[in-house]
Amino acid sequence: MVPGYNIALQMGSKTLLGRTQDDLSISAVIKESITKDDQGVRKRAVTGHDVTFRVSALLSLNSGSSTTQLDRDDVIAMALNTGSAAVVAVTYSCVGGDTYTCNAVITGYSESSSADPETDTTVSLDLQSTGAFTKSA
Numbered sequence: 001m002v003p004g005y006n007i008a009l010q011m012g013s014k015t016l017l018g019r020t021q022d023d024l025s026i027s028a029v030i031k032e033s034i035t036k037d038d039q040g041v042r043k044r045a046v047t048g049h050d051v052t053f054r055v056s057a058l059l060s061l062n063s064g065s066s067t068t069q070l071d072r073d074d075v076i077a078m079a080l081n082t083g084s085a086a087v088v089a090v091t092y093s094c095v096g097g098d099t100y101t102c103n104a105v106i107t108g109y110s111e112s113s114s115a116d117p118e119t120d121t122t123v124s125l126d127l128q129s130t131g132a133f134t135k136s137a
Helices: 072-079
Strands: 007-011 019-033 043-058 087-094 099-112 122-129
Touching: 007 019, 043 099, 072 099, 072 122, 087 122
Parallel strands: none
Antiparallel strands: 007 087, 019 043, 043 122, 087 099, 099 122
16 A cells, blocks of 8 residues: 555646645557458557646745745746746656656646635646656666
8 A cells, every 4th residue: 555645746846835646547549440450349459648737735835946846826827838838747656666757738727625724725726748658767
């Protein structure tokens, strides 16, 4: 059993400040073909994988000059990037396990707040890989 706090998603060399959850999803990209030679039987081949991430965090302001954490404003700035500036290096690791890397783009950012003073404001960040998700050496 792996404690949840042992798994971390980094964007560049930093993590999102106040993270409460990191999610990883891997879906096979499948190419289908039907040929006369196969007598109409569908053939399927995996041609790659779509890798997506979701990060949830408590709203955190002012990471200051932190070299290891991104705050709300850092992430909003990253989410608004376009072109090649929108691509960020992602590292997904587990203490005692393997580390995986890829390049990704931020496909969604959302904040959720309540009028209830006892409810913490949260942020969610969605990322999608732009290339191979590979095990680091």
